[in-house]
Amino acid sequence: MRQTGSVPLTDSVRRPVGLPITLLVTGAIGLLASLALTLDKIALLENPNVQLGCNFSVLIGCSDNLNSVQGSVFGFPNPILGLVxxxxxxxxxxxxxxxxxxxxxxxxxxxxxxxxxxxLVVWFIIQSIFVLRVLCPWCMVTWVVTIPVFFVVVLHTLRSEPVPAPLRRVASVGFFWIPAATLVCYVVIAVLAQVQLDVLGEFF
Known part of the structure; x- marks a missing residue:
C-alpha cells in the first residue's frame, strides 16, 4: 500500500469530511447565538430596562424570553447550556x-x-409560540442549527455503529434525506408561528 508520510492514502480517502464540517459550521453559528444571548442576559441583569439590539417589536425580541422562567430552565440562563x-x-x-x-x-x-x-429546543419553541407569544431572534438561530445537528449525529451513529442491519440501512438512506427533513421542520415551525402569532402581519 503506497503511503504519504506515515498515513495511508486509504485512510485520508475514507476519513469523513462532510460530517465534521457540518458540525463545525453549525457549532460556530450556535456558539455565536449562545454568546450573544449570554451577553444580552448579562446586560439585562445589569439594567432590567436596557433596550437590547435584538428587540425589534412586541412580537420579536429577546428580553421577554431571557427574563422568563422558561429562559432559566435549570436555575441558570439557558444560553450557558448553549455555550457548553x-x-x-x-x-x-x-x-x-x-x-x-x-x-x-x-x-x-x-x-x-x-x-x-x-x-429542549422543541419545548422552548412551544413555549415561545404558545405561551410567551414572542420570538427571540437569537433563539431561532439556535433552533435552526440544532435540528440538522440532531439528524446528522444520530443517523451517523446508527449507520456506523453495531446496530441491527435493517436499522443501519434505514439510517444510511435517511442520511441523504437530512436536508429535506430539516426543511420540513423549518416549515412546520414557521406555519405554527404564523398561525398563532401572525408573524407576516408584523411586517406587512
Missing part, C-alpha cells in the same frame, strides 16, 4: 478533521446529548 453544547460540537468536528476516531460509546452519548438538546 456548541463548544462540544465544535470540538468533535475539529477532532474528526484531525483524524480522531471516537468509540461507539462516545457516539451513543453524543447522540443522547443532541437528542436532549433537540427536546
Amino acid at each position: 453544547f456548541w463548544a462540544a460540537v465544535i470540538t468533535v468536528g475539529v477532532g474528526m478533521l484531525a483524524g480522531a476516531r471516537f468509540a461507539g460509546w462516545f457516539w451513543a452519548l453524543f447522540s443522547i446529548g443532541t437528542a436532549a438538546a433537540l427536546a
Whole structure:
C-alpha cells in the first residue's frame, strides 16, 4: 500500500469530511447565538430596562424570553447550556478533521446529548409560540442549527455503529434525506408561528 508520510492514502480517502464540517459550521453559528444571548442576559441583569439590539417589536425580541422562567430552565440562563453544547460540537468536528476516531460509546452519548438538546429546543419553541407569544431572534438561530445537528449525529451513529442491519440501512438512506427533513421542520415551525402569532402581519 503506497503511503504519504506515515498515513495511508486509504485512510485520508475514507476519513469523513462532510460530517465534521457540518458540525463545525453549525457549532460556530450556535456558539455565536449562545454568546450573544449570554451577553444580552448579562446586560439585562445589569439594567432590567436596557433596550437590547435584538428587540425589534412586541412580537420579536429577546428580553421577554431571557427574563422568563422558561429562559432559566435549570436555575441558570439557558444560553450557558448553549455555550457548553456548541463548544462540544465544535470540538468533535475539529477532532474528526484531525483524524480522531471516537468509540461507539462516545457516539451513543453524543447522540443522547443532541437528542436532549433537540427536546429542549422543541419545548422552548412551544413555549415561545404558545405561551410567551414572542420570538427571540437569537433563539431561532439556535433552533435552526440544532435540528440538522440532531439528524446528522444520530443517523451517523446508527449507520456506523453495531446496530441491527435493517436499522443501519434505514439510517444510511435517511442520511441523504437530512436536508429535506430539516426543511420540513423549518416549515412546520414557521406555519405554527404564523398561525398563532401572525408573524407576516408584523411586517406587512
